[in-house]
Amino acid sequence: MDRFLFLTLDGLSRGAVYAAFALALVLIWRAGRIVNFAQGAMAVAAAYVAYSVTAATGSYWLGFVAALIAGLLLGAVVDVAVMRLVDHRSPLNPVIVALGLVLLIHAVLGMVYGNEYLPAQAPFSRTALTVGGLAVLSPYDLFVFAAVGVVGAALVWIFTRTAIGLRMRAAAFAPEVSRLLGVNVSGMLTLGWALASGVGALAGMLVIPTELGLHPHAMDLVFVSAFTAAVVGGLDSPPGAVVGGLGVGLLLSYVSGYAGGDLIPLAVLVLLLAVLLLRPGGLFAPVAARRV
Amino acid sequence: MTDLLTADALAAGYGPVPVLHGVDLSVAPGTIAAVIGANGAGKTTLLRTLSGMLRPTAGRILLDGEDLRGTPVEQLVRRGVAHVPEGRGVIGEFTVEENLRLGALWRRDRADAARALDEVYQLFEPLARRRRHLGHQLSGGERQMLALGRALVSRPRLLLLDEPSLGLAPRVVAQTMALLRQLRDDTGLTVLLVEQNVRSALAVADQGVVMSLGRVALAAPADRLRDDAELRHAYLGF
Numbered sequence: 001m002d003r004f005l006f007l008t009l010d011g012l013s014r015g016a017v018y019a020a021f022a023l024a025l026v027l028i029w030r031a032g033r034i035v036n037f038a039q040g041a042m043a044v045a046a047a048y049v050a051y052s053v054t055a056a057t058g059s060y061w062l063g064f065v066a067a068l069i070a071g072l073l074l075g076a077v078v079d080v081a082v083m084r085l086v087d088h089r090s091p092l093n094p095v096i097v098a099l100g101l102v103l104l105i106h107a108v109l110g111m112v113y114g115n116e117y118l119p120a121q122a123p124f125s126r127t128a129l130t131v132g133g134l135a136v137l138s139p140y141d142l143f144v145f146a147a148v149g150v151v152g153a154a155l156v157w158i159f160t161r162t163a164i165g166l167r168m169r170a171a172a173f174a175p176e177v178s179r180l181l182g183v184n185v186s187g188m189l190t191l192g193w194a195l196a197s198g199v200g201a202l203a204g205m206l207v208i209p210t211e212l213g214l215h216p217h218a219m220d221l222v223f224v225s226a227f228t229a230a231v232v233g234g235l236d237s238p239p240g241a242v243v244g245g246l247g248v249g250l251l252l253s254y255v256s257g258y259a260g261g262d263l264i265p266l267a268v269l270v271l272l273l274a275v276l277l278l279r280p281g282g283l284f285a286p287v288a289a290r291r292v
Numbered sequence: 293m294t295d296l297l298t299a300d301a302l303a304a305g306y307g308p309v310p311v312l313h314g315v316d317l318s319v320a321p322g323t324i325a326a327v328i329g330a331n332g333a334g335k336t337t338l339l340r341t342l343s344g345m346l347r348p349t350a351g352r353i354l355l356d357g358e359d360l361r362g363t364p365v366e367q368l369v370r371r372g373v374a375h376v377p378e379g380r381g382v383i384g385e386f387t388v389e390e391n392l393r394l395g396a397l398w399r400r401d402r403a404d405a406a407r408a409l410d411e412v413y414q415l416f417e418p419l420a421r422r423r424r425h426l427g428h429q430l431s432g433g434e435r436q437m438l439a440l441g442r443a444l445v446s447r448p449r450l451l452l453l454d455e456p457s458l459g460l461a462p463r464v465v466a467q468t469m470a471l472l473r474q475l476r477d478d479t480g481l482t483v484l485l486v487e488q489n490v491r492s493a494l495a496v497a498d499q500g501v502v503m504s505l506g507r508v509a510l511a512a513p514a515d516r517l518r519d520d521a522e523l524r525h526a527y528l529g530f
Contacts, residue, residue: 163393163397166390166393166394166397167394167397169385169386170383170386170394173383173384173385173386174381174383176345176377176381177377177381177383178366178394179345179364179365179366180343180345180365180366180368180369180374180375180377180381181369181394181395181397181398181442181446182366182367182368182369182370182397182398182446183366183394183397183398184366185366
């Protein structure tokens, strides 16, 4: 029972990161109908910026803020300098370009920082606190929950309460009508990329210290897990991404706790395959047919 | 008096397919012009070109004497042009209130934007009752009100309307046309209206513009088109 509780809480903590990362994928999907396969590589690039800033200043938090800013900027740059130039008539084009971007980012990071694991610092202790003899959450887990919670709440606030959020949603739902009403649609798309990439950078900063360390490929498996989470939730649904993220986190925690950590990549792929076969629209997809 | 809108030898099309072959058109301020003509005559293409969604391949568009070429679509509403597109463009995923707010977001004068929103709710009472309803839950007539209301919150000088009668009951069409006349008389709004429903359009319009195969076949006072049987037979076929 203790073990089950521990695995559950640990799974939720990992799941919170997957949820944030899946949310980033959903943001771009909703804004531009693109699955951003470069999300993981972009998040790692932001984490390397944090590494450099922290190494130069000695402050984890300056590095953390630098990663978020780098994430926002990188997202905007990828949209303006790369994705906007891609012919979107075939949905495969942006996918291929995103995969090319992954190779490019990995190669550049490898050239600049090397392909060895660099130590990634956690700002809080990762040792679980014990409550009544039971090992529960570590301070770092609480930090993860708080960070993802704040970002999730901020996104909800932006999209439902602010004028810019209304513009971004309008640009996604009805680009032509939005332009007639004075909305700068391509600007909103760039903003969507920036926000998504910023959220992705946050997820990278949260998850990398819990893994082997900083490496150009550090987010590869996280990307697959978060992509699965986004598909489980339905790519169109932000609440679905959160539920999917937590669900995938729990599943992987149980698999690794009861069956062995080696099985994690297999479990992710089995889940992805099962969802795509049984309910390709995701669990939260509306019943209505695709908009044409 | 100078015309509010002038199209001068306007040509446009989709890719290699030309649709408009040199359209000349002028609309005086505070008047309603009805563009009528058969399917495929280029009416919708004309509106899309006027509002910048299609780039003209030749010719000029003047708004109050200023050339509109190169003005991005999203800037047009700031110049006083509101375009209600084909199918009305109500965003089904948005509430009535969100649809209307979207129409006023670009405005700097927040107080006047709020006033304009209130005026729309007064003008269209059913919308005020259904503020929180989603666009796709509205009836055809309510969508029409929402589309018109959303255009009006920008306080346009020129309203471009694409087939406002489409899919609506005759009573609702009559109300819409009466409203356009009222807006013209009360606020001096200029309207360019594209219509298949020739009778309702000519009933409200000051000027009738008959389009055929991408050209203006005839531009004449609407009452002449309405009353001159010979002209009507020749150009409108009834």
